[in-house]
Amino acid sequence: MASTTTFRTFRAGWSRVPLIGWLFGALLAVTLERLVGGPLALAVGLPKIPALFGLDIMLKKPLLIPNAVLYVLLVYGLPMGIATRAGIAPANRLAARLFRLPIVVTTVVYIGFLYAIFHVWAEVNDYRALVLKLTLIAIMFTLSLNVINGYMGEFSCSHPGFMALGAYCASVFSLGLFVDTRFFGTALLPPALGPFLFPVALVLGGLLAAAGALIVAVPSFRTRGDYLAIISLAFLFIVKSLIENLEYVRGPRGLSGQPDWANLPTVFLWTVACIWSINNFVRSTIGKALNAVRDNELAASAMTVNTRRTKIVAFLFSAFWAGIAGGLFAHVLRYVNPSTFGIQNLAEVLAMVYFGGLNSVYGSIVGAVSISLLGEALRPLEIFKWIIIPLLLILVMIFRPTGLIAFKDLDVTSLLRPKQNPGGEV
Amino acid sequence: MTILRVHNMSHDFGGLRAVQDYDLEIEIGQIRGLIGPNGAGKTTIFNLLTGIYTPTKGEILLDGKRINGLPVHQIASMGISRTFQNLLLWRHMTVLEHVKMAHYSRIRYGLIGAFLGTTKRHKEEAEIEEKARKLLEMMGIRHLSDQVVLNLPYGAQRRVEMARALATKPKLLLLDEPTAGMNPEELVQIMEIIRRAHHEFGLAILLIEHRLKVVMELCERIQTLNFGEVIAEGTPEEIQNDPKVIDAYLGKESVI
Numbered sequence: 224m225a226s227t228t229t230f231r232t233f234r235a236g237w238s239r240v241p242l243i244g245w246l247f248g249a250l251l252a253v254t255l256e257r258l259v260g261g262p263l264a265l266a267v268g269l270p271k272i273p274a275l276f277g278l279d280i281m282l283k284k285p286l287l288i289p290n291a292v293l294y295v296l297l298v299y300g301l302p303m304g305i306a307t308r309a310g311i312a313p314a315n316r317l318a319a320r321l322f323r324l325p326i327v328v329t330t331v332v333y334i335g336f337l338y339a340i341f342h343v344w345a346e347v348n349d350y351r352a353l354v355l356k357l358t359l360i361a362i363m364f365t366l367s368l369n370v371i372n373g374y375m376g377e378f379s380c381s382h383p384g385f386m387a388l389g390a391y392c393a394s395v396f397s398l399g400l401f402v403d404t405r406f407f408g409t410a411l412l413p414p415a416l417g418p419f420l421f422p423v424a425l426v427l428g429g430l431l432a433a434a435g436a437l438i439v440a441v442p443s444f445r446t447r448g449d450y451l452a453i454i455s456l457a458f459l460f461i462v463k464s465l466i467e468n469l470e471y472v473r474g475p476r477g478l479s480g481q482p483d484w485a486n487l488p489t490v491f492l493w494t495v496a497c498i499w500s501i502n503n504f505v506r507s508t509i510g511k512a513l514n515a516v517r518d519n520e521l522a523a524s525a526m527t528v529n530t531r532r533t534k535i536v537a538f539l540f541s542a543f544w545a546g547i548a549g550g551l552f553a554h555v556l557r558y559v560n561p562s563t564f565g566i567q568n569l570a571e572v573l574a575m576v577y578f579g580g581l582n583s584v585y586g587s588i589v590g591a592v593s594i595s596l597l598g599e600a601l602r603p604l605e606i607f608k609w610i611i612i613p614l615l616l617i618l619v620m621i622f623r624p625t626g627l628i629a630f631k632d633l634d635v636t637s638l639l640r641p642k643q644n645p646g647g648e649v
Numbered sequence: 650m651t652i653l654r655v656h657n658m659s660h661d662f663g664g665l666r667a668v669q670d671y672d673l674e675i676e677i678g679q680i681r682g683l684i685g686p687n688g689a690g691k692t693t694i695f696n697l698l699t700g701i702y703t704p705t706k707g708e709i710l711l712d713g714k715r716i717n718g719l720p721v722h723q724i725a726s727m728g729i730s731r732t733f734q735n736l737l738l739w740r741h742m743t744v745l746e747h748v749k750m751a752h753y754s755r756i757r758y759g760l761i762g763a764f765l766g767t768t769k770r771h772k773e774e775a776e777i778e779e780k781a782r783k784l785l786e787m788m789g790i791r792h793l794s795d796q797v798v799l800n801l802p803y804g805a806q807r808r809v810e811m812a813r814a815l816a817t818k819p820k821l822l823l824l825d826e827p828t829a830g831m832n833p834e835e836l837v838q839i840m841e842i843i844r845r846a847h848h849e850f851g852l853a854i855l856l857i858e859h860r861l862k863v864v865m866e867l868c869e870r871i872q873t874l875n876f877g878e879v880i881a882e883g884t885p886e887e888i889q890n891d892p893k894v895i896d897a898y899l900g901k902e903s904v905i
Contacts, residue, residue, distance in 0.1 A: 503766040508749050508756060508777065510763055511742070515750050518739035524721040525699060525731055527754035527817050536760060582741070630741060 239642045240307045243321065244314035246336040248303035253343040256298045260347065267293050274350050278600035318641035329639055338491055345487055352487060354599055356555045359494040360548050361591040365575040366501050366584065367544035372573075373581035373629075374505055375537045376517030377447065380569055381439050381455035382545050384462035387564035388435050389428035389546025390553035391466060394478045396424040397554070401482060406473055414482070421484045425493070425550040432546025433539040435462065440538035444531055447520075459569065466561040477560025478553070485554035493551060497544050502584050502633050504540065513537050514582070571598075574616050580626030584633040590626065652677050652853050653698075653729075653821055658707030660697055667693045669877045671707070673855075675821060680847060680854045682864040684888075685874035686897055691857045692734060694874075695823050698855075699731050700724040712820070726754035730819035732810045734826045734857075738798045744809050745794040748781035749774075751816035781816060787849070788812045788842060804835040808842065815846055821853045822846070828863055836863070843867060865889065873897065 240248075256263075260272045268290045273280045276299070277291030307314075321329045345352040364386060371379040399407040401417040412420075439455045446454065467475050504510040512533045515523035524530050553559040571594065579590020594612065601608040619627065655673040659666065668690045675681055683691050696702045698709060700721040709717045716724050730751075739747060756777075762770035785791040788808045793801060798809055807827065814822060827843065828836050840863060847854055858864045864871060865885040873881040873888060875897040881888055888894055 499766075500764045504763050507758075507763040507766075507770060508753060508774065509758075509760065511746055511750060512753060514742055514746075515739050518741055519737045521701065521721075522733065522737035522739065523750075525701075525725055525733075525737075526751045526813060527722050527726040528750065529720075529722045529753070540764070 237308065239311055239315070241314050241318040241640075241642045242333065242638055243318045243336070244307045244310055245303075246333065246340065247310060247314060248307040249340045250336065250343070251306050252299045252302045253340055255302055257343050257346060260298060263297060264294060267297070269294055272347055274348060275354065275596060275599055278596065279602070282601065282603040315641045318639070322639055322641055326636065326639075330635060333639065334495055338488065341491060342487060353555070354595070356485065356487060356490045357552075358592055358595040359490050360552050360555065361572075361575060361595045362588055363494055363497040363544055363548040363551075364572055365579065365591040366497060366587040367541045367548065368572055368576050369579075369581065369583070369587045370501060370505070370513070370537055370541035370544075372576055373583065373586075374510070374517070375513040375534070377443065378449075378452040379439065379455045379538075379541075380452055381436070381458040381462075382541075382572060383564040383568040384459040385432040385436060385542040385545035386549035386552065386568075387462050387466060387559075387561065388432040389425070389549030390559045390564075391428075391472055391478070391549075392431040392546070393424040393428035393550030394481050394553045394559055395472060396427055397421070397482055397484070398478060398480065402480060404480060417482055418484050421489070421554075425547050428550035429543040429546035432542040432549065436538040436542030437535075440535045443534050443538065459564075463561050463564060475561060477558060479558040481554045481557045481559075483554070483557065485551050490551055490555065493547060497547065498584060498588070498633075501540075501544065502635075505584070506632060509533075509536075574612065577626050578616055578619055580623075580629035580631070583626075583629050583631045585631050586626050586628040589628055650677050651675065652712060654710040654713075655698070656708045656710070658694075658697060658704045658709065660693060660702060661705045667877050668697065668704075671877075671879060673872070675853045675855060677820070677853055678847070678851050679870070680843075680856065680868050682868035682871040682885075683855060683857045683874060684859070684861070684864055684871060689874040689897075690877040691874055692825060693877075695731060695825055695855075695857065698724075698823060699729055722754065725817055728818070728820035729823065730814040730817045730821070731823035732807075732814050732825055732827060734829065736806055736810055738806060738810060740799045741797065743795050743797055744785065744790060744801070744812075745778070745781055747798065747809055747813045748784055748816045749777050751813045752777045752780070754817070784812050784816055787845065789838075803830060804838070807831070807835075807839060811839075811842060811846070815850065819852065821855065824854060824856045824858075826857055826859060828858065828860055836860070840867065861889075 256272065264270075264272045269280065269287060273291055273294060277295050280291045281288050321332055341355060345355050364382065368379065368382045371377050395407075397417065398404055400412045400420070401410050401414045403409045435458070439451070439458050442454050443451050466472060472478060505513070512523065512528045515526070515528055516530050516533050520530055575590040575594045576587065577590070578594055579588070580586025597612060597615075598608065601611055604611070623629070651674050653673065653675045655671060658668060658671045660668040671694060683694065685691055693702065697704050700716070700719055700723070704717050707717075708715060711724075711727055711729060714727075716727065739750075742750070756773065758767065758770040758773050761767065762773075782791060782794065785794055788811060790805055790808050790812070793805060798806060801809070811827070824843070828839055831839060843854065844867070846852060856864065856868060868885060870883065871885055871888045872879050873891070873894045880893045880897060881891045883891070
């Protein structure tokens with residue numbers, strides 16, 4: 224009798240771990256790795272700590288696959304598994320206590336935890352930090368594209384163009400004002416001021432991208448579907464060839480030497496702001512108007528929805544975040560050139576949107592993270608990487624035409640709720 | 650008091666005159682019918698009144714204000730709402746979202762509220778939701794609030810459309826064949842709903858309908874349309890016995 228009860232609690236236990244429990248478990252695991260990861264890696268026969276959950280080692284040296292799996296189990300699987308299960312009761316008590324605070328405070332606490340995990344995890348080596356930053360930027364970029372392609376149901380090919388505008392605008396701002404360069408001359412302002420004005424640079428980039436989006440938004444009043452897709456593709460080419468031929472920003476040679484302001488906390492905070500504001504927007508009635516315009520424009524306007532305003536807001540808003548993502552991207556890599564923002568980039572972000580799922584914030588996060596990580600993991604395969612990822616995409620399109628997690632709202636409140644019946648609470 | 654006055658309205662599709670010198674006056678709280686054979690121009694008149702087409706000639710006055718040429722959403726927020734013959738619902742949205750969406754023009758929190766999720770926005774959204782649920786209650790579909798419309802049976806979809814149209818707070822409601830494709834049981838229910846909406850909101854209603862039983866029972870006055878022209882106007886009894894109406898529907902006796 225007692226054993227069946229234990230078994231039941233064991234099984235049920237996994238489903239009753241609240242979000243805070245998982246965060247604690249993950250934090251424990253990454254801290255453990257930070258402390259004993261090196262010796263442990265040597266002990267299981269790996270040359271060093273595997274950078275991306277062993278994914279990177281598996282393809283390079285297939286013989287080490289068992290060792291890598293063992294390492295991941297020992298460092299992540301076991302501690303997280305034990306800690307989350309053992310900590311259900313206190314975690315739920317904590318979740319309940321946090322849940323009673325104002326929702327803003329609660330959310331900030333959770334986000335703080337998430338950041339701590341990222342921070343400790345990325346400290347192990349620089350490669351991790353870079354991949355993490357690029358993944359966060361990919362999330363912003365994917366989400367901004369999802370506003371148009373998913374929520375509004377138009378097919379925008381112009382987003383790499385918006386990203387390019389943001390990247391170049393922010394780069395010109397920071398290089399021109401704070402760095403001595405051959406092409407922009409000496410710095411106009413003391414470099415110490417730079418990090419504080421970095422948000423200004425990014426926002427300017429976002430605004431320039433939004434202004435550029437008008438070129439696509441205005442035709443969208445009259446054209447839809449394929450025709451608008453062609454217009455947006457034309458926009459992408461205009462932006463790219465404009466930058467390539469503009470000697471002021473050094474044409475195809477690109478801009479380099481951007482100051483190192485895009486550190487992990489900055490990128491993380493901007494990503495949080497992006498997810499937060501886009502999620503707010505698409506869940507409001509004003510944002511749901513995008514769905515109404517997508518599903519039936521005539522019915523939307525007959526129900527008092529101002530369809531032109533809706534379209535223009537959607538395009539400008541989404542381009543703004545694509546521009547911010549671009550500015551961060553330029554400062555993470557500390558180099559931009561126009562060929563970065565071509566068809567390849569478009570294909571990648573479209574893959575992220577459609578793989579993850581249309582009309583869904585979760586979907587964009589899942590899509591961006593999985594395609595980014597997959598891209599890094601498959602790097603040793605070189606050219607075959609671009610055969611495997613498209614193949615996966617084809618499979619997803621066949622079995623789930625709208626993507627993995629489509630048409631699902633991200634409801635923060637229900638995410639933070641403790642997972643225990645009220646009887647067991649303090 | 651007259652709420653809608655249409656004066657001498659005509660509309661051409663290229664060389665084809667779809668509506669010819671159409672006149673209409675609707676008083677507050679009146680239910681009027683518009684009947685006629687297929688292709689007579691009934692739906693075209695609805696599209697003209699709601700601004701989907703702009704009349705070639707003539708004038709439409711809502712509460713004494715000229716509305717022809719205004720954009721569709723503006724006319725809708727001024728107080729003309731409608732349902733569609735072939736149910737134009739938003740297929741990925743839930744029933745509740747449909748009704749909430751119809752409050753669009755009365756949202757005050759603006760873009761800042763939408764982006765930043767201010768308290769004002771949450772308060773306003775909660776109010777809208779409350780109103781929407783009340784309306785769904787009245788329509789008898791409250792239990793379907795969180796269903797996606799695509800999965801609903803036809804009769805329920807009709808009700809969603811009606812609830813959505815009422816949520817814009819219209820002064821005049823245009824119903825385009827509200828009973829199309831319904832079985833006799835649903836027919837009785839929808840007529841009851843039309844009566845209740847009319848009674849509770851004090852609406853003026855203009856109704857296109859093919860089932861004469863519905864028109865005769867609901868409407869105070871009926872216009873009959875043929876080839877874009879009004880051929881008869883009067884009370885249900887007058888219309889029923891008008892030889893021109895019988896001709897338009899059944900053809901002349903001599904033909905048989």
